[in-house]
Amino acid sequence: MTTVQSSPGDKATPAPARRRAWLIVGGIATGVVMLLAVAAAGGKIWSALTPERSEGDAAVYAAPVSGVQIDVEVGQVNLNASTGPDLEVSRETTWQGTEPETPEQWRADGTFEARADCGSGGWLRDRPESCAVDYEIALPPGAAAEVRTSFGNVSATGLDGVVDLRTGMGDIDARGLRSTDTTVETSAGGIGLSFAEVLSDIEAGSDVGSIVVTVPADGMTYHVDADTGIGDSAIDIDTVPAAEADYTITVETRIGDLRIQYAP
Structure with a gap:
C-alpha cells in the first residue's frame, strides 16, 4: 500500500x-x-x-423646383415623375410613444428638405417597428432627388434629373430612369436599376446584396467596371474600353450577385 x-x-x-x-x-x-x-x-x-398613432400630411410646392433632399431614419421613400411643374409631397407618420421629429423646409433655391428622426427613449426606446415616416413624392421634370434612409426601402420611377439614393438597410428599386447623373448605394439590400435612356455614367454599390442594372439596346456603348467579392457576375451587354465608351457603368458588391443586361 x-x-x-x-x-x-x-x-x-x-x-x-x-x-x-x-x-x-x-x-x-x-x-x-x-x-x-x-x-x-x-x-x-x-x-x-401605448397606442399606435398615425398622422398624414400633404403639400404642394409651386415651381420653380430644383429638387428634394430627404433624410429618413426609419421609413420608405417613393419617388415618381410628374408631368406638372409643381412638387407634390405626402408624408405618413406612424409611431408609439414619443412622436418622431419631422422638420421640413422649402428653401429659396426651390429645394424641398426634410428630415425624419424616430429618436430614442432609453431601454424602452421606440423600436423601428413602432416608428416609421414614409414619403410619397412626385417630382417635376428635371428635379434632382437626393434620398437617405437608415432603415427603409427607396423606389423611384421615371426620374430625369440627378439621382442620388442611399440606404443603410433596405432595397433600392429605380425604373424608367432618364437621370442626368446616377449614384445608388446600400449597405444591406438589393439594387435594381432600369433605364429608359442612359444620359450619364452609372454607379451602384452594395456591401451585402445583389445588383441588377438594365439598359436599353439603343446603340450606346459602355465601359463596365464590375466587381463582386463573393457572388456571381454576369455582364450581358457589349462593352468597349473606357476611352471608346459613351458612358461607364461601375458596379460593386462585396457579397451578392451582379448582372448588367439589355432590356428585353
Missing part, C-alpha cells in the same frame, strides 16, 4: 467555500435571466399600453 502525504501548503478548498462560490455564480446567472425577462415583459407591457 502506498501512502501519499500532503505538504502543509497543499490545502483542499473547504466544501462550504465551494458551495458559496457556486451560490454566487448561480445568483448572478439567475439575476441576468430575471433582468432579461423583466425587460421583455416591460417591452410587451409598454407596447400594449
Whole structure:
C-alpha cells in the first residue's frame, strides 16, 4: 500500500467555500435571466399600453423646383415623375410613444428638405417597428432627388434629373430612369436599376446584396467596371474600353450577385 502525504501548503478548498462560490455564480446567472425577462415583459407591457398613432400630411410646392433632399431614419421613400411643374409631397407618420421629429423646409433655391428622426427613449426606446415616416413624392421634370434612409426601402420611377439614393438597410428599386447623373448605394439590400435612356455614367454599390442594372439596346456603348467579392457576375451587354465608351457603368458588391443586361 502506498501512502501519499500532503505538504502543509497543499490545502483542499473547504466544501462550504465551494458551495458559496457556486451560490454566487448561480445568483448572478439567475439575476441576468430575471433582468432579461423583466425587460421583455416591460417591452410587451409598454407596447400594449401605448397606442399606435398615425398622422398624414400633404403639400404642394409651386415651381420653380430644383429638387428634394430627404433624410429618413426609419421609413420608405417613393419617388415618381410628374408631368406638372409643381412638387407634390405626402408624408405618413406612424409611431408609439414619443412622436418622431419631422422638420421640413422649402428653401429659396426651390429645394424641398426634410428630415425624419424616430429618436430614442432609453431601454424602452421606440423600436423601428413602432416608428416609421414614409414619403410619397412626385417630382417635376428635371428635379434632382437626393434620398437617405437608415432603415427603409427607396423606389423611384421615371426620374430625369440627378439621382442620388442611399440606404443603410433596405432595397433600392429605380425604373424608367432618364437621370442626368446616377449614384445608388446600400449597405444591406438589393439594387435594381432600369433605364429608359442612359444620359450619364452609372454607379451602384452594395456591401451585402445583389445588383441588377438594365439598359436599353439603343446603340450606346459602355465601359463596365464590375466587381463582386463573393457572388456571381454576369455582364450581358457589349462593352468597349473606357476611352471608346459613351458612358461607364461601375458596379460593386462585396457579397451578392451582379448582372448588367439589355432590356428585353
